[in-house]
């Protein structure tokens with residue numbers, strides 16, 4: 452939670468909503484698995500609403516630099532691999548604040564997304580998708596979605612609307 456304080460000082464209203472939304476998928480799976488390690492539900496090769504939405508958001512906002520399906524590019528690292536070595540807090544820290552690598556001969560910039568609502572509101576979904584890729588539980592391309600009736604993450608999201 453230490454990180455949300457940083458986030459909240461960067462922006463206000465929208466970030467509150469994120470803090471609330473972040474509890475969604477965690478609550479849906481609490482007691483069964485550690486959400487940080489497995490923030491997704493996959494049954495018969497079909498993914499929950501959050502993971503699917505994460506796939507879509509990733510391909511709207513991240514893939515131009517990080518490559519399709521989180522495979523990386525010459526400009527930015529493969530998040531499929533990065534997520535094996537990063538905690539959720541570390542992931543969030545980079546996305547919120549961005550990062551610059553200005554070492555000799557290299558100028559790569561990870562933009563700060565703190566003010567990008569379309570990203571921050573769904574950052575747990577993007578995390579879920581990337582973590583599923585890192586764990587090799589979701590392949591390349593668009594994943595199939597669980598039917599709404601069989602998807603606790605979707606049910607919870609619907610109830611919160």
Ligand code: HEC
Nearest residue numbers: 512513516526527528533542545550551552559560561570
């Ligand atoms: C304009 C290009 C660009 C976009 C768009 C972008 N990134 Fe990045 N990102 C980078 C670069 C470049 C780095 C490496 C920075 C460095 O070398 O320190 C990076 C690093 C990262 C890292 C750290 C990876 C590691 O191995 O340490 C994460 C996590 C990350 N980005 C997530 C995202 C997410 C999530 C999105 C979409 C919401 C996104 N990025 C969009 C360019 C981008």
